[in-house]
Amino acid sequence: MKNVLLGKAMAIAAITLLLLLGLGHIADLVDERRQRQQEAQWSVEQGQAGRQTLLGPVLHRSCTEEWDTPVGEGAGRKLVTSKREVLLAAVPDQLTLHADAALEARYRGLFKVNSYAAKTRLQARWADVATLQPKAEHAGSRLQCQAPVLMVALSDARGIRVAQVQADGQRLDVKAGTGHPAYPRGFHAVLPAAPESGAVQADVTLELVGTGEFSLAPVAHHTQVELRSDWPHPSFGGRFLPAQREVDQDGFRAEWRVSSLATTAPADVLRGAPLCPSSTGGNEPEGGCIEAFGVSFIDPVNPYVLGDRATKYGVLFIALTFVTVAMVELLKKRRVHPVQYLLVGCALVLFFLLLLSLSEHFAFGLAYAGASTACAALLAYYASHMLGGWRAGLGFGAAVGTLYGALYLLLQMEQTALVIGSLLLFAVLALIMVLTRRLDWYGLSGTLNGRPGAAPPASEGQQ
Structure with a gap:
């Protein structure tokens, strides 16, 4: 009997290792599908447009200063012309942006990518553009701007898609490129006159498309942004969160108000600093890049992220289920063959594969309900024969269904998953201890080894 007990324990251990190997392959499959989703997003970005960061409007002006320097003495003396080029820039004192972003889903096979079309209006005002007037550094030099x-x-x-520019009420021709060496991508319009000083008012209408994220660099001394969208799951990020926001099932509305007292973006633009790598500006600007803020149009229920998290609980599922079967063996004295352990474990592992495949075609909640119901029903049917009765089978199926419900709760409550999981494990341990509180382990060992128990039953006071 001792050899039989040891052999069964080793068989169950081997079965557990095989099931863990299967779970590992499913986890690899989840990672592969998630990688393919990222490739689908990259494909849409390459074919349409990527994450958008908007900078401007900003005024700039190229100037050249030439001067003559005498070289040599006497008859060999001559004048050598030197030249320097300077790029002058002026950021707005006031910048107001109003944008409406409509989501336009793109698909690559099974994979959905959130792109958007934004209608944007920018109103900028410069109180004085005197900074665009160059100052000579050499006496008698010639300035050309x-x-x-x-x-x-x-x-x-x-x-x-569409770009229109008005300056002081006059419509200007829009041309490709910015003419600025640090920010080559975009568009520009040449002002009809070169104001030496005074205020300039500009109105820019822009329609653009992008993928995933939209952000803005607060280049003005006072920047105010209002963004509306029909997407109900925004994720605000970057260096500044909205001052006000409203989110409901029909979309969101957010407002930002940023002063140059709180950001170095205006000064960074004047020195030609690059945009930060992330469209939302990142948590910390890297290498003195221009910080930004914005919004990501995320899917709150990503089937591959949730599938990966669910698979990590597979070990716990197998352990708790095998413990339940073992408790039935002990308490009901019903022998269960290792092959039956293997089949039950295969059903548990298959649940995660079903969840992954169904979630690619249906909403995650519906996919989860379908996969868990199918597996719980199968296990209830099989357990009714394995454990010797429909009542025991239904109880086993109900226990497995409870585990699936607990897992779904853990997946939906990421912030409290640890405390909920800990409480559930404590409850399972407490239940096992209560059910086995009267069990004579010495007697059980003696029975399995074909001899009486080595210790007498516990007295009433020890129970």
Whole structure:
């Protein structure tokens, strides 16, 4: 009997290792599908437009200063002309942006990618553009300047659909590129006159498309942004969160108000700093890049993220189920063959594969309900024969269904998953201890080894 008990324990251990190997393959499959989803998003970004960061409008002007320097003495003396080029820039004092972003889903096979079409209006005002007037650094030099240029830079200019610019009420011709060496992608318009000082008012209308995220660099001394969208699951990020936001099932509305007292973006633009790598500006600007803020149009229920999290609980599922079967063996004295352990474990592992495949075609909640119901019903039917009765089978199926319900609760409550999981494990342990509180383990060992128990039954006071 001792050899039989040891052999069964080793068989169950081997079965558990095989099931863990199966879970590992399913986890690899989840990672592969998630990677393919990222490739689908990259494909849409390459074919349409990527994550958009908007910078501007900003005024800039190219100037050249030439001067003559005498070289040599006497008859060999001559004048050598030297030249320097300077790029002057002026950021707005006031910048107001109003944008409406409508989501347009794109698909690559089974994979959905959130792209958007945004209608944007920017109103900028410069109180004084005297900074666009160059100052000579050499006596008697000659200064030549091109006309001032109003530019709007984007991280992906392929997303521009319509761009219109008005300055002081006059419609300007819009041309590709910004004319600025640090921000080449975007568009620009040449101002009809070169104001030496005074205020300039600009109105820019822009329609653009992008994928996943939209953000803005607060380049003005006072920046105010209002963004509306029909997407009900925004994720606000970057260096500044909205001052006000409203989110409901029909979409969201958010407002930002940023002062140059709180950001270095205006000064960074004037020195030609690059945009931050992330369209939302990142948590910390890297290498003195221009910080930004914005919104990500995320899917709150990503089947591959939830599938990966669910698979990580597979070990716990197998352990708790095998413990339940073992408790039935002990308490009901019903022998269960290792092959039956294997079949029950295969049903548990198959649940995660069913969940992954169904979630690619249906909503995650519906896919979860279908996979868990199918597996719980199968296990209830099988357990009714394995445990010797429909009542025992239904109880086993109900226990497995409770585990599935607990797992779904853990997946939906990411912030409290640890405390809920800990409480559930404590409850399972407490239940096992209560059910086995009268069990004579010495007697059980003696019976399995074909001899009486080595210790007498516990007295009433020890129970």
